Amino acid sequence: MTEVTTSNVQSTVLAAGGDSPESDRPELQHILQDIVDSGITGITLRVRDERGTWAGSAGVGRIGDPELPAINGHARIGSNTKTFTAVVMLRLVADGLIELDAPAKQYLPEFDIDPRVTVRMLLQHTSGIFNFTGEVYPDGTIVMGIPATPSGKEWVDKRFVTYAPEVLVRFALSKPARFEPGTDWSYANTNYVIARLIIEKVTGSTVAAEMRRVIFDPLGLEGTTQPSNEIDLAEPHGHAYYRYEEDGEEVTVDISEHNPSWISSGGDMISTSEDLETFLSSLIAGRLLPAELLAEMLAARPTPLPGMDYGLGVFVQDLGEHGTVITHNGGMAGYAALMYCTPDGRTAMTGTLNYIDDATMSLAVAFQQGAQRLVDAVFRAGTPIAG
Known part of the structure; x- marks a missing residue:
């Protein structure tokens, strides 16, 4: 196990441009550097718009090494996995193997799923099923998730353990539902692990094989x-990296290599900023789904998140006079990914991050604020959409 102390962290490094000269997009390079200065270890960004394609990076790819993050390096993309999974599910709907409004239990009778929960509810986070990584209720009550969820030294020590998706689902189903199916919205990784099991059940193949075939x-x-x-x-x-305290000392451990089965299809995939841009742009352009199912995917309903509605595996973010963007971001044990595209496909922004995670998710605010600054710079900088 490789360990480093936080005294080795380089929080400020020189930034550099990518596919086009840095001087072409100095405003983006400046934001990237600010994000690194806020505590993120490294970040890469790719933007495609009327000015062409630009890519840049800031920070470092590895603590103690001054080299910048690779422009198109690999990263764990967290909950962006859900968008990929939703596309595979919808292709199986198109193929007649799954019905959107059929009970999930119809496909997985061996699980004690409420018969009112439909496939659509899984993809839209309206099932009410307990989130196996833990729940925070409106009154502040916290119900812990599976022990595998990153929460300190225990997770670091057990990060190579395999958790079968069936175990995650049965754990979640053993907990009280958050609400009656279809009556509310609550983000739950469990929904997409059940979706994974349905994909594998109806195809007789692995979800990885279906991802390759469909996407x-x-x-x-x-x-x-x-x-x-x-x-x-x-x-x-x-x-x-993951940071925790042991015997009064702060320890930071490289967790790049770990078994992602603890999150399963809630967020286990790996990708690059270029592949994410290709995927989302192709999806919106209609290359992956029939028009009617793409429309279903993008038909968003309100969520408790300000300015955010949710379709089937995607958020639709309201930019006011600048229209909307189709998006899904994700964070996963020291990695994160950004994915945005306008509904007309003309402007897209994707990115990857690596950072030091901890039980309190202390860099979550820096991530969210940095992402919003990038959205403002890329999608709100132009002429407002005529109403």
Whole structure:
């Protein structure tokens, strides 16, 4: 196990441009550097708009090494996995193997799923099923999730353990539902692990094989994988870290390699900023789904998150006079990914981050604020959309 102390962290490094000269987008490079200065270890960004394609990075890919993060390096993309999973589910709907409004239990009778929960509810987070990584209720009550959820030294010590998706689902179903199916909205990783099991049940294949068939191979996504239990990432990749206290000392551990089965299809995939841009742009352009199912996917309903509605595996973010963007971001044990595209496909922004995670998710605010600054710079900088 490789360990480093936080005194080795380089929080400010020189930034550099990517596919086009840095002087082309100095405003973006400045934001990237600010994000690194806020505590993020490294970040890469890719923007495609009327000015062409630009890519840049800031920070470092590895603590103690001054080298910048690779522009198109691999990263664990967290909850962006849900968008990929939703696309596979909807393709199976198109193929007649799944019905959107059929009970999930119809496909998985061996699980004690409320018969009122439909496939659509899983994809839209309206099932009410307990989130196996833990729940925070409106009154402040916290119900802990599975022990595998990153929460300190215990997780670090057990990060190579395999958790079968069936175990995650049965754990969640043993807990009281958050609300009656279809009556509310609450983000739950469990929904997408159940979706994974349905995919595998109706196809008789692995979710990884279905990802390759439906998405990776048609789009040529060579840097994207669904690892399931595999612990490593292809090179190049930034390094992720986890920080905890032991015997009064703060310890930071490199957790880039770990078994992502603890999150399963709630967030286990690996990709690059270029592949994410290709995927989301192709999806919106209609290359992956029939028009009627793409419309279903983008038909968003309100959520408790300000300015955010949710479709089937995607958020629709309201930018006011600048319209909307289709998006999904994700964070996963020291890695994160950004994914945004306008509904007309003309402007897209994707990115990857590596950072030092901890039980309190102390960098979550820096991540959210940095992402919003980038959205403002890329999607709100132009002329407002005529109403």
